Amino acid sequence: MSIINKPELKSSRQKTIESFIVAVGIITLNVILISFTLALWGFSVKYISNYLFSADAIENTLKMLLNLIFFGVLIFLSMLAWAKYNILMYANRNRRKHLPPLAPEMIAAYYNTDIECVRAAGKCKSGTVDVENDELIFCDNEMCYPIKEIGTNK
Structure with a gap:
């Protein structure tokens, strides 16, 4: 079910009345x-001032404030x-051990391709490797081609 929301169908009198009703409601x-x-x-202020700062409760109020200060200092320390x-224990320690970069031979073995293909792909500024029809396709900014042909085209 669609809602008709066309302000041009409303008359200016109806718009004025709706705006006035909304304004009065908000105010x-x-x-x-x-x-x-x-x-x-x-x-609240009257109740708290009568309860906390009356002559009868001033001693309890001071005890409460001292306890709050004590626990605040204890938590801070x-x-x-x-x-x-x-x-x-842990500052100024070089604990980040970055993985070494993968050798082209490892990448070629992973993608089951030639080392020249991997080196040629590494020279591109950006690219993606996609799978189409069970075949790896390398795409850079200019063109896409099967991964076996990278080493021969570039």
């Missing part, structure tokens, strides 16, 4: 959401010690 929702958010913030350990 109303924004005013309601902003007023609810401000009311919640007001109630453990993360710092872990970072220093990692730097001491």
